[in-house]
Amino acid sequence: MNHTTEEMMTVAAARALxxxxxxxxxxxxxxxxxxxxxxxxxxxxxxxxxxGTIGAKPDHxxxxxxxxxxxxxxxxxxxxxxxxxxxxxxxxxxxGFLGAAQIDRLGNINxxxxxxxxxxxxxxxxxxxxxxxxxxxxxxxxxVLRQSPRSFVERVDFITSVCSGPTTVITDLGVYSPDxxxxxxxxxxxxxxxxxxxxxxxxWDLRVPRAPKRTAPPSEGELxxxxxxxxxxxxxx
Amino acid sequence: xxxxxxxxxxxxxxxxxxDTVALEGFTHLIPFAAGHEIIRQRRRxxxxxxxxxxxxxxxxxxxxxxxxxxxxxxxxxxxxSLHRFRDAVENGWPSNVxxxxxxxxxxxxxxxxxxxGLPFAVLRGYTGTDLMRRTANVAPIECPFTGQELTAVAALxxxxxxxxxxxxxxxxNVQLWxxxxxxxxxxxxxxxxxVTVEEIxxxxxxxxxxxxxxxxxxxxxxxxxxxxxxxxAHGYYERDNDFYLAWDAISRDREAFAGWIRxxxxxxx
Numbered sequence: 001m002n003h004t005t006e007e008m009m010t011v012a013a014a015r016a017l018x019x020x021x022x023x024x025x026x027x028x029x030x031x032x033x034x035x036x037x038x039x040x041x042x043x044x045x046x047x048x049x050x051x052g053t054i055g056a057k058p059d060h061x062x063x064x065x066x067x068x069x070x071x072x073x074x075x076x077x078x079x080x081x082x083x084x085x086x087x088x089x090x091x092x093x094x095x096g097f098l099g100a101a102q103i104d105r106l107g108n109i110n111x112x113x114x115x116x117x118x119x120x121x122x123x124x125x126x127x128x129x130x131x132x133x134x135x136x137x138x139x140x141x142x143x144v145l146r147q148s149p150r151s152f153v154e155r156v157d158f159i160t161s162v163c164s165g166p167t168t169v170i171t172d173l174g175v176y177s178p179d180x181x182x183x184x185x186x187x188x189x190x191x192x193x194x195x196x197x198x199x200x201x202x203x204w205d206l207r208v209p210r211a212p213k214r215t216a217p218p219s220e221g222e223l224x225x226x227x228x229x230x231x232x233x234x235x236x237x
Numbered sequence: 238x239x240x241x242x243x244x245x246x247x248x249x250x251x252x253x254x255x256d257t258v259a260l261e262g263f264t265h266l267i268p269f270a271a272g273h274e275i276i277r278q279r280r281r282x283x284x285x286x287x288x289x290x291x292x293x294x295x296x297x298x299x300x301x302x303x304x305x306x307x308x309x310x311x312x313x314x315x316x317x318s319l320h321r322f323r324d325a326v327e328n329g330w331p332s333n334v335x336x337x338x339x340x341x342x343x344x345x346x347x348x349x350x351x352x353x354g355l356p357f358a359v360l361r362g363y364t365g366t367d368l369m370r371r372t373a374n375v376a377p378i379e380c381p382f383t384g385q386e387l388t389a390v391a392a393l394x395x396x397x398x399x400x401x402x403x404x405x406x407x408x409x410n411v412q413l414w415x416x417x418x419x420x421x422x423x424x425x426x427x428x429x430x431x432v433t434v435e436e437i438x439x440x441x442x443x444x445x446x447x448x449x450x451x452x453x454x455x456x457x458x459x460x461x462x463x464x465x466x467x468x469x470a471h472g473y474y475e476r477d478n479d480f481y482l483a484w485d486a487i488s489r490d491r492e493a494f495a496g497w498i499r500x501x502x503x504x505x506x
Contacts, residue, residue, distance in 0.1 A: 080345045085346070132366050159365065162364070
């Protein structure tokens with residue numbers, strides 16, 4: 001089956017979620033990937049949303065992180081101070097799963113403003129939301145975003161969030177993780193993507209291993225599950 | 238004694254120009270009807286507080302009610318930007334809006350401190366971010382017992398908090414359930430509060446997991462069926478995701494926005 005680069009990114013992100021992990025799920029692509037993982041290799045993945053829904057098992061993709069289907073299917077629904085203090089901050093979350101507008105060489109995440117002047121930004125983004133504490137308090141972080149020289153930058157315009165544990169960055173072109181000195185380096189190229197393409201879509205001189213691994217293409221099962229999730233989602237994109 | 242008031246009277250009595258006003262509800266039970274009444278009554282110079290500004294604050298900002306916004310995430314969930322919010326920040330239309338931004342954990346703890354009668358709350362957060370530098374009301378603090386460096390956030394004490402709930406009884410006891418967000422903290426942190434409700438009933442039937450606000454912490458209740466639309470009221474109606482999607486186009490254009498406000502709220506922008 002043919003697939004789009006967006007589908008490859010979502011499938012690669014879903015695969016990074018191991019069964020049984022407790023995953024704090026951000027809005028948008030992370031939510032799609034986490035729900036795909038639950039329908040494929042990780043049926044026991046615990047989805048935690050910042051709306052206070054713990055162990056949500058939605059039968060369709062929610063548009064927001066607080067849709068009714070999350071509360072109806074959750075193991076527990078708690079207040080917002082509690083989800084952040086007792087559940088996230090205390091270290092009960094294995095994987096923090098985030099989107100980003102920009103990420104830099106050192107893995108800092110920006111979801112606040114684009115432009116040099118905070119007070120007069122070229123683009124005002126939504127802001128931090130739960131991300132700073134999700135990035136800092138989860139045992140590990142996964143970040144998904146589309147890769148371009150504008151999103152993969154030498155230095156972010158604003159540091160909104162800093163990942164403190166092991167980090168995996170998944171894009172439409174490949175998979176990245178920090179080297180020993182903290183600099184993001186390529187680990188995997190997605191099918192059909194050249195090293196050159198990954199370099200061109202990166203705002204710094206990208207480190208590439210001698211023989212980057214190749215991401216396995218989406219299986220028919222993965223694509224079918226992802227597309228079955230899509231109809232409700234389509235309207236939103 | 239809680240006052241049972243028509244919504245226009247409740248807004249007129251409780252919310253004045255220049256007040257610090259929090260409309261809370263985390264995706265669920267967002268008090269849209271009250272926000273619309275604030276626009277109709279042309280309140281000005283408000284400091285608007287809310288974790289997730291959402292479409293309701295996009296409308297208030299576009300209508301010129303806001304002087305300042307205290308928040309943690311200003312987007313249209315699952316859809317994209319809040320265009321009226323962006324237009325105010327990027328282009329100063331209809332006026333400049335001062336921003337004070339936090340993380341969700343910071344805002345939630347600020348409300349909790351306000352509700353607890355404390356001057357600040359402590360969390361492990363903001364560390365290494367530019368938010369620390371840009372945002373008043375956040376400061377590092379050392380734990381007096383372990384020496385760990387933590388973060389202090391100042392208490393939030395809104396003049397008025399507005400929330401929407403499923404039910405109230407005739408004495409003004411309020412019951413809400415489903416995703417209850419930060420509403421209890423926001424109500425208890427505020428000097429006065431208005432609760433809009435789907436239904437007024439003779440007697441509140443206990444519900445497991447529900448938040449109950451006793452009448453003696455509720456200043457006023459207003460009966461507003463569908464008062465959370467286009468957000469939702471668990472057990473009453475679902476989130477109108479089509480409206481959130483449609484808002485993207487309405488809000489992108491100043492004229493289209495002003496037209497929508499005129500047509501649907503009968504208010505001028």
